Amino acid sequence: MTTLNETHDPALKSWVGSANTAGCDFPIQNLPFAVFRRQGSAEAFRGGVAIGDQIVDLAALAQSGVLKGEAAAAAQAGAQDKLNALMALGSSAWSALRLALSRALREGAAEQAALQACLVAQAEAEYDVPARIGDYTDFYTSVHHATNIGKQFRPDNPLLPNYKWVPIGYHGRASSIGISGQQFRRPVGQTMPPGATEPTFGPCKRLDIELELGIFIGSGNALGEPVPITEAEDHVFGICLLNDWSARDIQGWEYQPLGPFLSKNFASTLSPWVVTLEALNPYRVAFTRPEGDPQPMAYLDSAANRAEGAFDIQLQVGLQTAQMRAAGQADASICRTSYRHAYWTVAQMVAHHTVNGCNLQPGDLFGSGTLSGPTLDQAAALIELTTGGKNPVALPGGEQRTWLEDGDSVVLRGWCEREGAARIGFGECVGTVLPART
Amino acid sequence: MTTLNETHDPALKSWVGSANTAGCDFPIQNLPFAVFRRQGSAEAFRGGVAIGDQIVDLAALAQSGVLKGEAAAAAQAGAQDKLNALMALGSSAWSALRLALSRALREGAAEQAALQACLVAQAEAEYDVPARIGDYTDFYTSVHHATNIGKQFRPDNPLLPNYKWVPIGYHGRASSIGISGQQFRRPVGQTMPPGATEPTFGPCKRLDIELELGIFIGSGNALGEPVPITEAEDHVFGICLLNDWSARDIQGWEYQPLGPFLSKNFASTLSPWVVTLEALNPYRVAFTRPEGDPQPMAYLDSAANRAEGAFDIQLQVGLQTAQMRAAGQADASICRTSYRHAYWTVAQMVAHHTVNGCNLQPGDLFGSGTLSGPTLDQAAALIELTTGGKNPVALPGGEQRTWLEDGDSVVLRGWCEREGAARIGFGECVGTVLPART
CATH class of the missing domain: 2.30.30.230 (Fumarylacetoacetase, N-terminal domain)
Incomplete structure (x- = not known):
């Protein structure tokens, strides 16, 4: 231990x-x-x-x-x-x-x-950006996010049968990952409006945030040589904040059958500071499975992972509109959650990613996936917070948001605190939406 | 023109x-x-x-x-x-x-x-490998492949409604891309056997090839600045052969909802020689849509693309088993097709990939997707050639194959010929399956 x-x-x-x-x-x-x-x-x-x-x-x-x-x-x-x-x-x-x-x-x-x-x-x-990111893999480790978003994309089938067995992940785009302070244009693309028979083309109307953690790989593994879960954390350098901006309307039309593509690869924003796993050791917590859920397969299981494979990292999302900024108003909190709610641990991500022999390299980045907790105020994306755009989030000054508007800035924050340990933080991860290119 | x-x-x-x-x-x-x-x-x-x-x-x-x-x-x-x-x-x-x-x-x-x-x-x-591949994107440009494989993964819904509108693509893994001569271990992983209620773990039993072309990006574009289709080909350095090895049983269990991951990222093999677009100019052909299919959206359409956006690159897959190798027997052809059957062109891939502002960088690689033609002998993967493993392919010496076996080598070949032009070729792309790690 x-x-x-x-x-x-x-x-x-x-x-x-x-x-x-x-x-x-x-x-x-x-x-x-x-x-x-x-x-x-x-x-x-x-x-x-x-x-x-x-x-x-x-x-x-x-x-x-x-x-x-x-x-x-x-x-x-x-x-x-x-x-x-x-x-x-x-x-x-x-x-x-x-x-x-x-x-x-x-x-x-x-x-x-x-x-x-x-x-x-x-x-x-x-x-x-702190590393040359050779490959970026985005996981999907919050069962709450998977269920919430699954309800909207597949109402009859929200949580797929593989979710509780497979730490689902997919490859993301490294070139468009930027550092806190990133400003990016609202993406344009194809969408299929509800009830339409042909897609339309134009600026994204359902621009969203995803509160994630970014996990930097330290030492790699050779192609063909899996990393056992008992050694997995030795390959992890540290953790930062990650906003995986998402165009939900583009995503809904493009994602079948090969997954999200243009809906995600226009921008992703990292916090500058990478907190090492060693610094995070005091904030470890037990990794448990809800009663009745399958236990992880052998290659995803270890005594250490069960005892202390999860991290209690406190997370918060703040939103500041252009109007709030003009009024000198700080960002308003729209989500408070913790990484402890994740269904799969960092060690399980490494073990799963390499079990087929895939090689990781120093500077590779994993995204944790959107880290929604079990309750609505812990939902880590607007698509969940607003139930697919139906229930706007109220903001100071009488504003409200269903999706991000031009000029909106989003601030992610993270920190750890525990009795008998110091409080440490991740700094901020800030990104701002610019109008679409005309 | x-x-x-x-x-x-x-x-x-x-x-x-x-x-x-x-x-x-x-x-x-x-x-x-x-x-x-x-x-x-x-x-x-x-x-x-x-x-x-x-x-x-x-x-x-x-x-x-x-x-x-x-x-x-x-x-x-x-x-x-x-x-x-x-x-x-x-x-x-x-x-x-x-x-x-x-x-x-x-x-x-x-x-x-x-x-x-x-x-x-x-x-x-x-x-x-000829470039540091910053990002690798695999497209899905053969409507015949999409239909054939769709029938097996989704019998009631083979070709999804977005296919004829969106040049479907997804991000792939760059680190495990190797050069011709690559030998890789059979991957292991989770699969859900037909009729089972729980997944099992072990070596892949449905190991497959995918005959693709690899398209290397030359000059890039800035984040937020799309490449118009009229300039798209200026950003393309050249084309090589690509074998996108695939573990179909792992793929079937993992790919929902975010796409293929461990089923593809254990190895991909490139031919060493990259043929420039300029060398390919004599072998251009018109890009056409079947009667009744929607015309490409404006950002995917240009006069030049219609007139000569496609390339008639002849393609062949050869298979040599260990027994054939021991007998001094050359590989046997199991597929003959042409890139001219693709539903989306190189220029359309570039225009689509960047329309949301995504930045391409020199050395980025696109895969064309499996280049199956309209008939069974033009099918460019075993899953199609054998109808999902039901009808084995006969090989010389009395052998047959439904899926790849340990010791099998696969040889991709490509060439162009046309009256009034020289014949040019791509060389070979060879890869060999090693037994799973024990």
């Missing part, structure tokens, strides 16, 4: 004062990774680690000579413009770098002066 | 004598691209152009200084270990290199001695 170590000690404080503030997403117990540079500069992007409102610049850190051994090699790998090389090093290297940074960033650390010289303020930074 | 130029002249002969042999896939009118190195060497892979039984080494050619201007820049870009940089240069650069090579390889060319020094025998070469 997973053991916590000194880096998880909730009593740790950093000499970076902002890291010790209540509610800060990036205390010293977190130490997530991103790639960044100074805003508007011609600097190369490079890896960084968040601490409070600062970033430890891994390129500067690697040059400083402060770290030794495996941690130094990890910092050097993280100094590149994408994190793939660091991801490829494996969990021992990530862990060594985390421990070294935890020690060097603690109050009283001898390395304070040297590390201070490697800090860049987050307020001055811009971010990029 | 497309005009032919001096490089297409069927009377042209090369000073590389093997290029002038009847039936040779690589006469001077072809000049396809691959990446290669000497077998078993530690050399870097680099781009090459086929001529007869030889390869023009683009790295050596770039160093030689024989070429000038845009052609020299293209050769330099093609000297890398993947063709992405050459692909990104665009059609003017590819065309300049083709013209320069055509002139330098002709009988009597002044450049003969210099080019001779850049030749490597194909018999001594090994190949790699």
Whole structure:
């Protein structure tokens, strides 16, 4: 079973004062990774680690000579413009770098002066997609989402017979994945309006969000060599937030028989910070099956997965319309849920994806699928929150939404908290809808 | 409309004598691209152009200084270990290199001695996947395949209502795409046997081939900026052969509602040589719709696409069992068809893929989908040839096959011929099934 170590000690404080503030997403117990540079500069992007409102610049850190051994090699790998090389090093290297940074960033650390010289303020930074994503696979791990959306696409057959046996997933588009702050045009395409006999062409009328987690693969596996579930988590670098924007009207017309395509691949938005599995260890929970559901097949089952394969990551979706933005109004919460409700775990996704011999590579991305919880206020997409557009969501200022309108911004947030552990957060994942191209 | 130029002249002969042999896939009118190195060497892979039984080494050619201007820049870009940089240069650069090579390889060319020094025998070469494939999209452009396979998966509803309106496609897996010669283990996974109430787990029992063409994207488009059909072919670098191996029993159980996943992503095999669209120009044919079928929507329609958007590429599938190999017997033909039967063209695939703003990147790969023609002997997968495993295919030596067995090799071949034009070929795409991992 997973053991916590000194880096998880909730009593740790950093000499970076902002890291010790209540509610800060990036205390010293977190130490997530991103790639960044100074805003508007011609600097190369490079890896960084968040601490409070600062970033430890891994390129500067690697040059400083402060770290030794495996941690130094990890910092050097993280100094590149994408994190793939660091991801490829494996969990021992990530862990060594985390421990070294935890020690060097603690109050009283001898390395304070040297590390201070490697800090860049987050307020001055811009971010990029943290890895060259070779392949992106989107899973479908919320049984609540699958049931809710299934009711609308297939009223007589909402949850298909394979759902409780197979961690359903499909391949997604890597090229259109962007980083928080992404603005994208409303997609246009073919749709079949209800009752029509021929499809029409035009801007999407049912533009939706999907609150997901993004799971970055660290070390890969060779083609033909499955990853057993007992080793699956060793291949996972970390987790971020993911908004899998969806054009429901395009999806409804195109998705049979080969799955969603243009309804999903116009844009997907990631949060910049990737929280490592090690940082998430204190927030593990048991993975259980509802009474009467089949138990996972052997290749999807292990004692560790049952005992602590799930993560209690708190999630929230905020919506800010153009009118709210103009009025200086913050986004309004439209969903609050947790990753603990997922039907399949991260380890099960890895084991399933590779059981046929498929090879994963460092920097590959998994989407968790839309993470709806069991109740309506935990529904993680407008198609569920509004019951297919029938019941609009009320917003401050008298506005309401069935689907996203031009100018809408969506903010995803995630965090973990638990008695006896620090609170850590994922930062924000923001995206904005631009009008369709004319 | 497309005009032919001096490089297409069927009377042209090369000073590389093997290029002038009847039936040779690589006469001077072809000049396809691959990446290669000497077998078993530690050399870097680099781009090459086929001529007869030889390869023009683009790295050596770039160093030689024989070429000038845009052609020299293209050769330099093609000297890398993947063709992405050459692909990104665009059609003017590819065309300049083709013209320069055509002139330098002709009988009597002044450049003969210099080019001779850049030749490597194909018999001594090994190949790699020609591009870093950022994203792989598999289409479904044969209405005959869609109907045949639809009958088996959905007997009451073989051809879905969207088929004649939407060039159906889905995202595939890039990491497991290999080059001709690929050997892969039979995949294992979950299947639901007919009549069973619970799925079982084990090696695939319905392993199949899919004869497809692979279409490499050259220059890309920016996110949010669709490629109009009138410009679509400018973004296409060339075409190769593709075997999209498929595990039908795994597919049948997993594919609802998000499409095929583990049933397809264990291996896909490409032929090494990519034939440029310019080389394919003499073999264009009109794109027509059967009487009564809807005409393509405006974004999928153009005068050029109607007049000559399709390609008459002859295709063949050969099967060689382990017993046949041991007896020194060549592969037996089990399918003969043509790409001209496809329901959607290359230009329509590009226009559709980008109409929602999705960005394509140099080196992206499209699969055409299984290219079954209208009759049974033109069926391009065993699931069709055997009517779902009911009617085995007879092979020499008394063997027969319903599905692929361990040790089977499959050979795809493609070529173009037409009166008044040279015959050009695609070479071979070979893959072999290894036993499942135990």
